[in-house]
Amino acid sequence: MRECVHCDVQFNPNSSAKKRVGGKINECPDCVEELGTETAVKYLGLQAGDGKTAGISIVAFESDDDRQAYSKAWKAVTGFHKGKSCHLSGSQTTIGSRPMRHVAYNAGNSNHKGKA
Numbered sequence: 001m002r003e004c005v006h007c008d009v010q011f012n013p014n015s016s017a018k019k020r021v022g023g024k025i026n027e028c029p030d031c032v033e034e035l036g037t038e039t040a041v042k043y044l045g046l047q048a049g050d051g052k053t054a055g056i057s058i059v060a061f062e063s064d065d066d067r068q069a070y071s072k073a074w075k076a077v078t079g080f081h082k083g084k085s086c087h088l089s090g091s092q093t094t095i096g097s098r099p100m101r102h103v104a105y106n107a108g109n110s111n112h113k114g115k116a
């Protein structure tokens, strides 16, 4: 247990509430939410099914709004949870022009048959 620097309440730094809201190790989850001390935007992991290996991108955004909008658009245009039927639709969700940077990228060899 730790004592919160803001309200002197004892809290569990390993609780799910604390993990969800983030903040510093010496701030209780309530204060993090109330004071808005957590400013980091969580990374977003994206998965693509190229060849027989899943390609994984980890991208960083400047705000939670951007992160959520991108995640939503990504799922819409890549057919997450709905197979390839999304590509038959006449409209496509706009995915571009949000401030972001790539943190990491890993993909399989697309030449998965081993041919030269």
Ligand SMILES: [Zn+2]
Residues within 6 Å of the ligand: 004, 005, 006, 007, 008, 009, 027, 028, 029, 030, 031, 032
């Ligand atoms: Zn507190």
